[in-house]
Amino acid sequence: MSKRKGVSADEKRTRLLELFREKQEFFQLKELEKIAPKEKGITVQSVKDVLQSLVDDDLVDSEKIGTSIYYWSYPNKSVNAKRRRTEGLAARLREGLHGLEEARAETQRAREGREPTEERAALLGEWAEVRARHEAAVRRLQEHDVDNPERFLAMRSQTQVAKEAVNRWTDNIFTMKSWCKNKFAIEESVLDTQFEIDPEMDYVD
Structure with missing residues (x-):
């Protein structure tokens, strides 16, 4: 008889998020630890960690009222979270492209006056000769x-x-x-x- 396959962490997150979206209510941790195992097959011991991971990823909201902490998540929560994440990535991309353009401009400015001309080659040769004489004198x-x-x-x-x-x-x-x-x-x-x-x-x- 084959052993029952455990539920993965990602699947637990999906199931617990579905519970919030289906109920559209406020819950305390103790309430979720009772409901989640029955309705979504999530073990009691893992409910707290799965819930915290959803809060950390901004997929579930939480608020402390008095001595109790309440959790909730509405259907548009996931969409808003993805939109904010996308906007953040887009901003980082813009910053990266801006930095790249600045680096290219700086490289171009550094190249100005250093084109491989005969005059520059002669000056570099003279500089190398003077430097060699200087090093010999130092020795x-x-x-x-x-x-x-x-x-x-x-x-x-x-x-x-x-x-x-x-x-x-x-x-x-x-x-x-x-x-x-x-x-x-x-x-x-x-x-x-x-x-x-x-x-x-x-x-x-």
């Missing part, structure tokens, strides 16, 4: 930025390391010259000439 300036404290300290540190290395190798050369001179009895000037050593070579202060 050279950065390379020689001795006024930068951090760069100055780094250069001073590198200079000290280089000076120590020069003096170390100078000391090694002097040591080797002295050893050769004593070992083989060779004049220092001969060693300088043979090994292309600058006679004026000395330690760096």
Whole structure:
């Protein structure tokens, strides 16, 4: 035996709206919870949610009088709601079209004076060349930025390391010259000439 198919949310909305249109009366929630299950097959538990969805969509009116809330909907309610919705969409469409026209006009204004002429192409080429020269000058300036404290300290540190290395190798050369001179009895000037050593070579202060 097949199970009974439940009523969809849209069908419940349609049925409850039909109830209002057929009765054309004012109802409280408790009254609808009694009538809707019997006449329209809507479960008691779902009446409140279905009713609220119709109110939210402006298909059912509601008004609080004292401590009670009354609900009603007349046949022309749906027509009026659809008309208002259509008018709202039409207004949004007009606004969108107006914005589109403004954007097109702004684009056209931005294009004025930028037509692809030979003069404009020449000016753009000149601008690109000047910009390239400027960027190259900036790079050279950065390379020689001795006024930068951090760069100055780094250069001073590198200079000290280089000076120590020069003096170390100078000391090694002097040591080797002295050893050769004593070992083989060779004049220092001969060693300088043979090994292309600058006679004026000395330690760096």
